[in-house]
Amino acid sequence: MSFSAKMMNLGMRKVYDYLEKDPKTNLPKLMEMIDKVLPESVYAPQRKVFREILEDQDNNWFELIESVWTDIDPQIIRKFFENFIMNANLDWAEKREKVMEEYHCNVPWAILLDPTSACNMHCTGCWAAEYGNRLNLSFDEIDSIITQGKEMGVYMYIYTGGEPLMRKRDLIALCNKHSDCEFLAFTNATLIDEEFADEMLRIKNFIPAISVEGGEETTDARRGKGTYQKVVRAMEILKRKKLPFGVSCCYTSQNLDSISSEEFIDQLVKWGAKFAWFFHYMPVGNGAVADLLPSPQQREQMYHCIREYRKTKPIFTIDFQNDGEYVGGCIAGGRNYLHINPNGDIEPCVFIHYSDSNIREKTLLQALTSPLFMAYHDGQPFNENHLRPCPMLENPEKLQEMVRRTGAHSTDLESPESAEHLCGKCIDYAKNWTPTADRLWKCSHGCAGCQKQE
Amino acid sequence: MSQMTKQALANSLKSLLQKKTLNKITIKDIVDDCGVNRQTFYYHFQDVYDLVDWIFHHDFERLLKDYSDYTSWHQGCRRILDYMQENRSLVLNVYHSVNRVQLEDRLKSWLKPILTSIVSEVAQSMEVSQENRDFVTDVYVLMMVGFFMEWMEYDMPKDKLGKLDKLFCCMDGSIAYTLEKFEETK
Numbered sequence: 001m002s003f004s005a006k007m008m009n010l011g012m013r014k015v016y017d018y019l020e021k022d023p024k025t026n027l028p029k030l031m032e033m034i035d036k037v038l039p040e041s042v043y044a045p046q047r048k049v050f051r052e053i054l055e056d057q058d059n060n061w062f063e064l065i066e067s068v069w070t071d072i073d074p075q076i077i078r079k080f081f082e083n084f085i086m087n088a089n090l091d092w093a094e095k096r097e098k099v100m101e102e103y104h105c106n107v108p109w110a111i112l113l114d115p116t117s118a119c120n121m122h123c124t125g126c127w128a129a130e131y132g133n134r135l136n137l138s139f140d141e142i143d144s145i146i147t148q149g150k151e152m153g154v155y156m157y158i159y160t161g162g163e164p165l166m167r168k169r170d171l172i173a174l175c176n177k178h179s180d181c182e183f184l185a186f187t188n189a190t191l192i193d194e195e196f197a198d199e200m201l202r203i204k205n206f207i208p209a210i211s212v213e214g215g216e217e218t219t220d221a222r223r224g225k226g227t228y229q230k231v232v233r234a235m236e237i238l239k240r241k242k243l244p245f246g247v248s249c250c251y252t253s254q255n256l257d258s259i260s261s262e263e264f265i266d267q268l269v270k271w272g273a274k275f276a277w278f279f280h281y282m283p284v285g286n287g288a289v290a291d292l293l294p295s296p297q298q299r300e301q302m303y304h305c306i307r308e309y310r311k312t313k314p315i316f317t318i319d320f321q322n323d324g325e326y327v328g329g330c331i332a333g334g335r336n337y338l339h340i341n342p343n344g345d346i347e348p349c350v351f352i353h354y355s356d357s358n359i360r361e362k363t364l365l366q367a368l369t370s371p372l373f374m375a376y377h378d379g380q381p382f383n384e385n386h387l388r389p390c391p392m393l394e395n396p397e398k399l400q401e402m403v404r405r406t407g408a409h410s411t412d413l414e415s416p417e418s419a420e421h422l423c424g425k426c427i428d429y430a431k432n433w434t435p436t437a438d439r440l441w442k443c444s445h446g447c448a449g450c451q452k453q454e
Numbered sequence: 455m456s457q458m459t460k461q462a463l464a465n466s467l468k469s470l471l472q473k474k475t476l477n478k479i480t481i482k483d484i485v486d487d488c489g490v491n492r493q494t495f496y497y498h499f500q501d502v503y504d505l506v507d508w509i510f511h512h513d514f515e516r517l518l519k520d521y522s523d524y525t526s527w528h529q530g531c532r533r534i535l536d537y538m539q540e541n542r543s544l545v546l547n548v549y550h551s552v553n554r555v556q557l558e559d560r561l562k563s564w565l566k567p568i569l570t571s572i573v574s575e576v577a578q579s580m581e582v583s584q585e586n587r588d589f590v591t592d593v594y595v596l597m598m599v600g601f602f603m604e605w606m607e608y609d610m611p612k613d614k615l616g617k618l619d620k621l622f623c624c625m626d627g628s629i630a631y632t633l634e635k636f637e638e639t640k
Contacts, residue, residue, distance in 0.1 A: 140492065173496035174496070
């Protein structure tokens with residue numbers, strides 16, 4: 001770390017000490033200080049957003065920030081500040097730039113990986129049910145991925161699966177060893193018990209993102225009787241022990257109404273979730289049906305609902321398919337993240353099961369500079385309209401072309417699917433969504449009609 | 455179960471220290487000696503120094519359980535000297551490493567509550583502000599810790615017990631004398 005970075009580091013920690021004492025009073029004071037010290041242009045849009053949040057302390061964002069201080073263990077907040085702000089963002093920015101300059105490739109902000117293909121549940125329609133427990137990344141392999149990642153500044157690791165908590169002892173050991181990283185896991189939450197929650201309190205850098213999809217009836221129908229209550233109980237334990245958690249929801253043509261409803265969001269807040277991540281259903285896999293894809297009307301409904309909740313509800317919501325405008329479109333292919341499956345295949349995205357690199361044969365850096373990842377790097381953004389970000393879902397011809405050109409192979413562990421087959425399922429969807437996407441994009445980017453109304 | 459694993463890892467480290475210096479000992483050496491895998495080590499400890507910290511914490515607790523009050527702490531200090539001599543290679547390795555502060559912190563966190571209670575006992579009938587009481591406590595804690603640290607600096611010479619008695623002799627009555635200087639005029 002350079003000298004100025006070290007000073008910055010030290011300064012930020014001091015700032016945090018100050019903030020921790022009385023966030024409600026000190027946060028606005030801090031902002032005033034920052035405004036005096038920094039030139040007008042630095043981080044201007046972010047500062048504007050923050051100022052607006054702080055000026056009127058009755059808004060939902062301020063409510064969220066305050067709730068973090070009242071609901072979550074102070075040592076865990078501090079750890080999050082160090083690992084997430086200082087390491088995963090500030091240190092990352094510095095190291096990443098060097099690697100990018102030298103290799104002209106993407107350097108991710110987060111690495112997603114599947115510790116295991118195993119799951120303790122057998123939900124209808126889930127691929128994990130078919131994979132069984134055959135495939136695992138060993139402790140040493142995950143350890144090596146993280147060690148390599150940290151060298152290029154990646155401090156954010158997100159477990160997918162399978163059910164990551166099938167390997168909970170190894171995950172705790174990894175959190176403990178890499179105490180400068182922040183870990184998150186997509187989990188069905190049924191393996192979170194008092195003992196595991198105590199371990200989370202001990203290591204302080206593990207955050208669950210719990211899968212929920214609507215109410216008791218729909219959940220149990222798909223995932224087995226009693227599942228809903230188990231999930232609710234896990235959240236009760238986490239909340240009682242002052243541990244942070246969020247939820248993740250996959251929306252389909254079937255459950256979209258329930259997931260986008262205000263009752264549902266209010267329930268999430270009541271359970272104590274601090275963030276909610278929404279995922280558009282993807283028709284990935286030979287057995288996946290296109291019927292579950294939301295219609296353009298449904299996706300538009302989601303677009304408006306989430307934007308409304310972001311202005312009113314004390315929970316941090318992202319809809320990865322509709323929020324491309326905040327991150328410049330597709331974030332996969334190592335631009336912000338990549339995915340490693342339990343077979344070690346390094347994939348551009350959790351949903352894109354094609355690869356030309358395996359972690360057992362190549363280093364992370366070699367994968368990032370491989371033809372497939374470079375095709376992502378050179379092709380991004382895949383569309384100027386960030387409501388059509390994905391090279392599969394909204395631009396199916398792009399993925400087909402990239403897979404063909406780079407010779408990447410299907411990594412589906414059960415039944416390899418050709419890019420033509422996969423993208424074929426998206427052609428109609430993409431065509432139908434385009435007019436709506438273009439209208440919404442125009443409206444949010446200064447269309448004459450909307451401005452008049454304001 | 456987990457206490458037993460931790461103890462086994464601690465024993466392995468202590469036995470490895472007979473042959474190697476602390477900075478040369480890897481996690482792999484420890485788990486190989488102990489017959490467990492790497493993830494078992496990391497489940498319990500972040501690194502070697504985390505294990506060292508646990509050893510001191512655990513051993514001091516056992517050692518000083520009945521020797522931490524007003525009447526018995528002198529005896530507690532003698533037990534620490536004995537312990538350090540018995541675990542010479544561990545203690546001196548840590549003393550000469552970047553983590554010397556672990557030893558200091560361990561000693562401080564044992565001595566501070568004892569001296570705090572002694573100071574507040576002596577100051578009971580005096581008009582001394584809390585701030586000044588804390589200050590006097592810290593001075594005496596530093597004196598005691600300094601005594602131990604210097605002993606390690608000179609490789610733990612054997613004549614130490616006599617000097618420890620002299621140190622207690624210096625302290626005897628001097629806390630009251632020091633506190634008087636901070637007494638507020640009525």
